[in-house]
Amino acid sequence: MPRNKKIFLILFVIFMLIMCWIGYDISQRTTFPGSKRNLEQRIQDDLEKDVKK
Numbered sequence: 027m028p029r030n031k032k033i034f035l036i037l038f039v040i041f042m043l044i045m046c047w048i049g050y051d052i053s054q055r056t057t058f059p060g061s062k063r064n065l066e067q068r069i070q071d072d073l074e075k076d077v078k079k
Contacts, residue, residue, distance in 0.1 A: 027035075
């Protein structure tokens with residue numbers, strides 16, 4: 027393989043590893059939207075808690 031192709035391949039692999047690491051990091055810091063309750067239900071539950079206090 028010519029020298030330029032090797033350099034490009036190495037840079038591509040490094041870039042892809044960084045992108046995978048960023049994607050993994052973001053996925054660990056966020057929650058799946060389907061796992062959250064409905065916003066209206068959450069507001070209603072919070073208001074009910076405040077009234078009971």
